[in-house]
Amino acid sequence: MLAHRLAMESEWITADMVEATEFPHLANKYEVYGVPRTVINETLHIEGAVPEPMLVNELLKVLDS
Amino acid sequence: MPLLNDKIQTEVRKALQSMAGPVKLVMFTQASNALECQMCSETRALVEEIAALSPAGRLSVEVYDFLADQAATEQYKVDKIPAIAVVGAQDYGIRFYGIPSGYEFSSLMDDIVTVSKAESGLSAATKAAVAKINRPVHIQVYVTPT
Numbered sequence: 001m002l003a004h005r006l007a008m009e010s011e012w013i014t015a016d017m018v019e020a021t022e023f024p025h026l027a028n029k030y031e032v033y034g035v036p037r038t039v040i041n042e043t044l045h046i047e048g049a050v051p052e053p054m055l056v057n058e059l060l061k062v063l064d065s
Numbered sequence: 066m067p068l069l070n071d072k073i074q075t076e077v078r079k080a081l082q083s084m085a086g087p088v089k090l091v092m093f094t095q096a097s098n099a100l101e102c103q104m105c106s107e108t109r110a111l112v113e114e115i116a117a118l119s120p121a122g123r124l125s126v127e128v129y130d131f132l133a134d135q136a137a138t139e140q141y142k143v144d145k146i147p148a149i150a151v152v153g154a155q156d157y158g159i160r161f162y163g164i165p166s167g168y169e170f171s172s173l174m175d176d177i178v179t180v181s182k183a184e185s186g187l188s189a190a191t192k193a194a195v196a197k198i199n200r201p202v203h204i205q206v207y208v209t210p211t
Contacts, residue, residue, distance in 0.1 A: 001172040001175065001176060001206065003204040003206050004151070004157075004159045004172070004176050004179075005179060005185040005186060005187050006185070006187070006191075006195055006204070007157045007158040007159050007204070008157045008159070008179070008180070008183075008184075008185040009185050009187060009191070009192055009195045009196070010195045010196070010198050010202075011158075012198045012199065012200060012201050012202055013158060013195070013198065013202045013203075013204065014142070014158035014159075014160070014201075014202075014203050014204070015158060015159060015160070015203075015204040015205075015206070016160045016161070016162055016203075016204070016205045016206070017160070017161050017162070017165075017169055017172055017206050017208060018162045018163060018205055018206065018207050018208070019162060019163025019164060019165075019169060019208065019209070019210065020207040020208065020209050021163075021209055021210075022104055022162070022163035022164070023145060023162065023163065026145075026207075027207060030205070030207065032207045035207055035208050035209050036206050036207060036208050037206070037207040038204065038205070038206050038207075039204070039205040039206075039207070040202065040203070040204055040205075041201075041202060041203055042203070052187065052188065052191055053190070053191070056191050056194045056195065059194075059195070059198065059202055059204075060194060060197070060198075062202060063197075063198060063199075063200055063202070
């Protein structure tokens with residue numbers, strides 16, 4: 001998985017793949033209505049599959065903010 | 066009865082042949098009164114079946130109890146179960162929560178081989194960008210089995 005590959009590249013990145021139906025409280029908390037849904041540092045949410053350059057841009061955005 | 070049928074077992078065995086170095090699947094479950102939560106016991110059975118299909122000594126499984134094995138739970142920063150950490154030359158921070166079936170199963174197989182090679186396979190541009198990160202970033206990807 002892309003997020004897992006990114007975790008390999010940086011000691012600062014941790015990446016979880018979460019089965020939404022087994023953790024309904026989290027699916028509810030992060031408003032998971034469609035999958036995949038990516039959540040970065042609790043705040044940034046991305047719906048749908050994310051291409052590599054876009055996900056990297058989103059990660060850098062989190063750092064800039 | 067095995068969780069993986071003959072066809073999948075053959076595919077898994079073939080995929081694991083390309084493992085370069087050893088990988089450890091660190092699995093967190095919970096047992097109380099000898100009753101393991103259903104998805105936990107199935108997840109444990111699944112990782113044990115996968116490990117049995119790897120070349121000798123390449124893929125191993127470590128099982129911890131989420132509540133009883135506090136030190137391991139803290140070391141791997143696991144906050145829910147069932148959980149699997151895919152650990153290679155180092156712990157890269159790769160976690161699966163819930164049983165890895167369907168789409169997640171493919172991801173797990175892909176991760177095992179990638180981690181065994183200690184090479185992410187990402188583009189040079191991505192590696193350069195990610196190298197700039199100097200604060201903790203936690204990525205969660207929510208998926209469903211199909």
